[in-house]
Amino acid sequence: MNLEQFAALSQVLTGYGQEAILPKLDTQHQAAEYLATLYTPGLVPVATLQLLTDTWNTISAMPQPTYEMQVKEQIMGNTELAPVAKNIIYMWFLGIWYDLTVPPGTSPNKDFVVSAQAYQNSLVWDTMGAHPMGYSEGVFGYWNTPPVIPPLHPPIQ
Amino acid sequence: MSNTAKQYDVIIVGGGWAGSAMAYRLGEAGKKVLILEGGIPLQSNNREDFMETFFLAMAKTPEAPYVQNYNSPRPSVLDIKQITHPPAPSVDCAHVAESIDTDGYFIQKGPMPFGSTYERLAGGTSWHWLGTCLRLVPNDFKMYTEYGVGVDWPITYDDLSDYYDQAELEIGVSADVEEQTVHGITFSEDYVYPMKRIPPSVLDQILTTELKDVVIDGNVLTVTGTPAGRNGESNIMKDGTIYNNGRRLCQGNTNCTPICPIQAKYDATITLSKALETGNVDIMYQTVASNIQIDATTKEVTGIDYIQYETRTGPATGKGTVTGTKYVIAAHAIEAAKLLLMSNKQISTGIANSSGQVGKNLMDHPVKLSWGSMPKPVYPFRGPLSTSGIETTRDGSFRSERAAYRIEIGNEGWNWPTGAPYTQVQNYVGKMGLMGTALRQQIITDFTKQFRLGFLVEQMPSEENYIIPSPTCSDNLGLPRPEIHYNLDEYTRAGFKAAAEATGIIFEALDATEDNSTPLGTGGFFQYDGENYYSEGAGHVMGTHRMGNDPATSVTDADLKCWDHDNLYLVGCGSFPTTATANPTLTMMALAFKSADALLKSLA
Numbered sequence: 001m002n003l004e005q006f007a008a009l010s011q012v013l014t015g016y017g018q019e020a021i022l023p024k025l026d027t028q029h030q031a032a033e034y035l036a037t038l039y040t041p042g043l044v045p046v047a048t049l050q051l052l053t054d055t056w057n058t059i060s061a062m063p064q065p066t067y068e069m070q071v072k073e074q075i076m077g078n079t080e081l082a083p084v085a086k087n088i089i090y091m092w093f094l095g096i097w098y099d100l101t102v103p104p105g106t107s108p109n110k111d112f113v114v115s116a117q118a119y120q121n122s123l124v125w126d127t128m129g130a131h132p133m134g135y136s137e138g139v140f141g142y143w144n145t146p147p148v149i150p151p152l153h154p155p156i157q
Numbered sequence: 158m159s160n161t162a163k164q165y166d167v168i169i170v171g172g173g174w175a176g177s178a179m180a181y182r183l184g185e186a187g188k189k190v191l192i193l194e195g196g197i198p199l200q201s202n203n204r205e206d207f208m209e210t211f212f213l214a215m216a217k218t219p220e221a222p223y224v225q226n227y228n229s230p231r232p233s234v235l236d237i238k239q240i241t242h243p244p245a246p247s248v249d250c251a252h253v254a255e256s257i258d259t260d261g262y263f264i265q266k267g268p269m270p271f272g273s274t275y276e277r278l279a280g281g282t283s284w285h286w287l288g289t290c291l292r293l294v295p296n297d298f299k300m301y302t303e304y305g306v307g308v309d310w311p312i313t314y315d316d317l318s319d320y321y322d323q324a325e326l327e328i329g330v331s332a333d334v335e336e337q338t339v340h341g342i343t344f345s346e347d348y349v350y351p352m353k354r355i356p357p358s359v360l361d362q363i364l365t366t367e368l369k370d371v372v373i374d375g376n377v378l379t380v381t382g383t384p385a386g387r388n389g390e391s392n393i394m395k396d397g398t399i400y401n402n403g404r405r406l407c408q409g410n411t412n413c414t415p416i417c418p419i420q421a422k423y424d425a426t427i428t429l430s431k432a433l434e435t436g437n438v439d440i441m442y443q444t445v446a447s448n449i450q451i452d453a454t455t456k457e458v459t460g461i462d463y464i465q466y467e468t469r470t471g472p473a474t475g476k477g478t479v480t481g482t483k484y485v486i487a488a489h490a491i492e493a494a495k496l497l498l499m500s501n502k503q504i505s506t507g508i509a510n511s512s513g514q515v516g517k518n519l520m521d522h523p524v525k526l527s528w529g530s531m532p533k534p535v536y537p538f539r540g541p542l543s544t545s546g547i548e549t550t551r552d553g554s555f556r557s558e559r560a561a562y563r564i565e566i567g568n569e570g571w572n573w574p575t576g577a578p579y580t581q582v583q584n585y586v587g588k589m590g591l592m593g594t595a596l597r598q599q600i601i602t603d604f605t606k607q608f609r610l611g612f613l614v615e616q617m618p619s620e621e622n623y624i625i626p627s628p629t630c631s632d633n634l635g636l637p638r639p640e641i642h643y644n645l646d647e648y649t650r651a652g653f654k655a656a657a658e659a660t661g662i663i664f665e666a667l668d669a670t671e672d673n674s675t676p677l678g679t680g681g682f683f684q685y686d687g688e689n690y691y692s693e694g695a696g697h698v699m700g701t702h703r704m705g706n707d708p709a710t711s712v713t714d715a716d717l718k719c720w721d722h723d724n725l726y727l728v729g730c731g732s733f734p735t736t737a738t739a740n741p742t743l744t745m746m747a748l749a750f751k752s753a754d755a756l757l758k759s760l761a
Contacts, residue, residue: 012592012593013592013593014592014593014596014597015592015593015594015595015596015597016597068593068594071592071593072590072592076590076592082590085592086586086587089586089592089596090582090583090586093582093586093596093600094578094579094582096215096579098583104583104587111215112213112215113212113213113214113215115212115213116208116209116212116213119212119213120212124578124582124600124604125538125578127597127600127601127604128536128538128578128600128601128604128605129536129539129601129605130411130536130537130538130539130604131410131411131538131539133217133410133411133412133538133569133572134208134211134212134217134410134411134412134416134418135212135410135418136408136409136410136411137408138408138409138539139406139408140389140390140406140407140408140409141356141409142409142539142540143356143358143359143409143536143539143540143541143544143568144356144357144358144359144362144540145359146359146534146536147536147539149601149605152594152597152598152601153594
C-alpha cells in the first residue's frame with residue numbers, strides 16, 4: 001500500500017478529510033509515520049497487508065459514495081482485516097499501536113505510543129473540541145467559553 | 158568523600174518543597190546551608206526530557222514523566238492493588254529492580270493499600286502537584302476541642318496567617334480574597350493574592366448556577382474559584398507594585414498532574430534555584446541520607462551519613478558524613494519517618510521517637526470519585542485540571558460524627574476514574590465497530606458531556622496506620638523500603654457514605670446521569686453499611702512526625718523542632734496532627750517558613 005492509498009483508506013476510517021490526513025503542505029508526515037508503523041516487520045503479517053491493499057484497491061475502484069459502506073462490509077466486517085483497520089483508527093485517534101498478537105486488554109503486551117508527535121496529533125481531542133492533555137495551543141483563559149467543534153463531513157451515502 | 162572543608166550552619170535532607178523553602182529563607186539570611194538530594198540534578202532540560210517521556214508513556218500516570226531510579230526509588234499508582242488475605246506471594250526482594258517493578262516500591266501490609274505516591278528528585282513531588290493552594294479553616298486546627306475527635310494542632314489559624322501570606326507570595330497564587338473567606342478564614346487588612354482568580358471553566362459556570370440553592374448538612378453548595386499556584390493575571394500588591402514572577406500565563410494544558418509543560422504552575426525547583434542563587438546554599442545530588450548520627454550524651458545530632466551513586470541502576474559509588482550546627486529533615490512524610498526509624502541503630506526505636514509516634518498516624522485525603530454525564534455539553538479536557546471547588550462542606554457540627562470533605566470539580570472528564578478517552582474509544586471501535594463520521598459523532602456526543610467530582614475526605618490520626626523500614630526488603634543501595642500498614646476507620650468511611658449521598662443530591666440537581674462502573678484504580682475497595690466504595694489516593698501524605706504541645710504524644714513542637722533533639726527540625730506534611738480537608742501543600746510551606754524563622758532565631 002502506498003501513501004496515497006493509505007491516506008484514502010484512512011479518510012474513510014477516520015471521517016477526516018484530506019486536509020487532516022495528508023495535507024498538501026505536509027509538515028508533520030503523520031500519514032507516512034502511521035504507514036511505516038503498519039509495515040514495521042512483525043506487527044502485521046505480510047499476507048494480511050497485501051489483502052488489505054487488494055481489498056482497498058477493489059473498493060477504491062467503485063464510486064466514491066460507496067466507500068464507507070464497502071469499507072464497513074469488506075474490511076471492518078472481515079475477521080482478518082478488521083483488527084488491522086481498527087489499529088489504523090487507533091493510531092489516528094489515539095496515537096497508539098495496540099499489540100495484535102494478544103487479545104485487547106491483555107497484560108503484558110507490546111502496545112506503544114507511535115511517537116511524541118503522534119500523541120500530539122491524535123484526533124480524538126480535536127474531534128471533541130479539546131487538545132491532547134499536555135499539548136495545548138490555547139491562550140490563557142480559553143477554557144472560559146465553549147470551543148468550536150470541528151464540523152463533521154456529511155456521511156458518505 | 159566527606160564534605161568537611163566548609164562549615165555549614167544547616168544541613169537539609171531533601172531538595173523538595175519544604176527543603177527548598179527552608180534553604181531559601183536561611184540562605185537569604187546569610188546562613189551557610191548544604192542540601193543532600195537523593196535524586197538527579199536540577200538541569201534546564203529536565204522539563205523537555207520529562208515531557209518526551211510523558212508523551213511516549215502508555216499509562217499517563219502522575220509518575221509517567223519521571224523515570225524510576227532504583228537508588229532513590231518512588232512508588233507508582235500502577236502498583237496500588239487490593240491486598241489479598243493471605244497476601245499474594247511477591248517477587249523475591251533480593252532482586253531489587255524486578256521486585257520494585259513488579260510489586261512496587263512500598264511493602265503494603267494492608268488491610269487496605271496506601272494509595273498515594275511521591276517523587277524523589279530535586280523539586281520533589283511538586284513536579285506533579287495539582288496546584289491547589291487552599292488555606293485550612295480555623296476549626297481544622299482544633300478538631301478535639303470543637304468536635305471531640307483527633308487531636309488539636311499546637312497552633313491556631315491566626316498563628317499561621319502571616320506565613321500563609323508569605324507562602325502565597327513565594328508560590329504566586331491566583332485567587333480572589335473575598336471568595337476565600339469560608340468558615341472563618343480571615344485575611345490581613347487590604348490583603349491581595351499575587352494574581353487574580355483563574356477564569357472558571359464552562360463546567361464550573363454551570364455548576365455555580367445549578368447548585369447555588371442546594372443545601373447539604375446545613376451548608377449551601379457554593380462553587381468558588383480554587384486558589385491556584387499557577388499564573389493568572391497580575392494584581393497590584395499592597396506596596397503598589399504589579400506582581401510579576403517572570404513565568405508564563407497558564408495555557409490550560411490540562412496536565413498539571415503529571416507535569417506542566419510550560420511551568421506556568423509553580424514548582425519547588427523555582428525556590429530551589431533561588432536558594433542556590435543566594436550563594437549561601439550548596440547542594441549534593443545523587444546523595445541519599447542513610448543515617449542520622451546522635452551524640453549519646455547531649456542527644457544532639459552530630460552528622461548525617463550518606464551514600465552516593467552514579468547511575469539509577471548502578472552500585473553505590475561513595476559514602477560519607479556531613480556536619481553542621483542545625484539539621485533539617487525535609488525528605489517527605491514517608492521517607493523522613495523511615496530515615497528517623499532506621500537511624501542510630503543502637504537505639505531500637507529510632508531517633509526523635511521517645512513519644513513512639515514517628516511513622517505513626519499515616520494519613521491521606523482518601524478520595525471518592527463521582528462521575529457522569531451532564532444533560533448538555535460542558536466541554537471537558539480543556540483548561541487546568543481543576544479551576545473550582547465546593548469548600549462550604551469542609552466544616553460543620555457533623556464533624557463530631559463523620560469526616561468532612563471538600564469537593565474538587567474536575568475539568569478532565571472521566572480521565573481519572575475510567576482512563577478516558579482511551580478506554581471509551583477502544584470500546585467504540587473495538588466492540589461497537591464504529592468508524593468514520595459515526596465514530597466522530599459518538600466521541601462528540603459522549604465526551605463533551607463528561608464531568609467528575611472528587612470528594613477529598615479527611616482522615617483522623619491512628620497508631621494502626623504506620624510506616625516502618627522494611628526488615629526484609631531494600632532498595633538498590635541496601636536501604637530499607639517503606640513497609641506500610643493502613644486502613645480507613647469508621648469516621649472516614651462515614652465520610653464516604655456522606656459523599657455518596659451528596660453525589661445523589663448533586664446529580665439530581667444537575668439532571669446528570671451517574672456512571673456506576675468500577676473506577677480504574679480499584680485498590681481502595683471497601684464496604685461500609687452494606688455499600689461498596691472505592692477510595693483513591695490524593696497524594697497528600699501526612700502525619701508521620703506530628704507536631705504538638707506534649708512531648709509524650711508528639712514528635713516536634715510548633716516550630717517543628719524535635720522534642721528529643723535540640724538541633725533537629727522535621728518539616729513537611731508529616732508535621733500535620735490532623736488532615737483537615739484542604740490540599741496540604743500551602744499549609745506545609747507556611748509551616749516551613751514558620752520553622753525557618755525559629756531556626757534562624759536559634760542560630761542568632
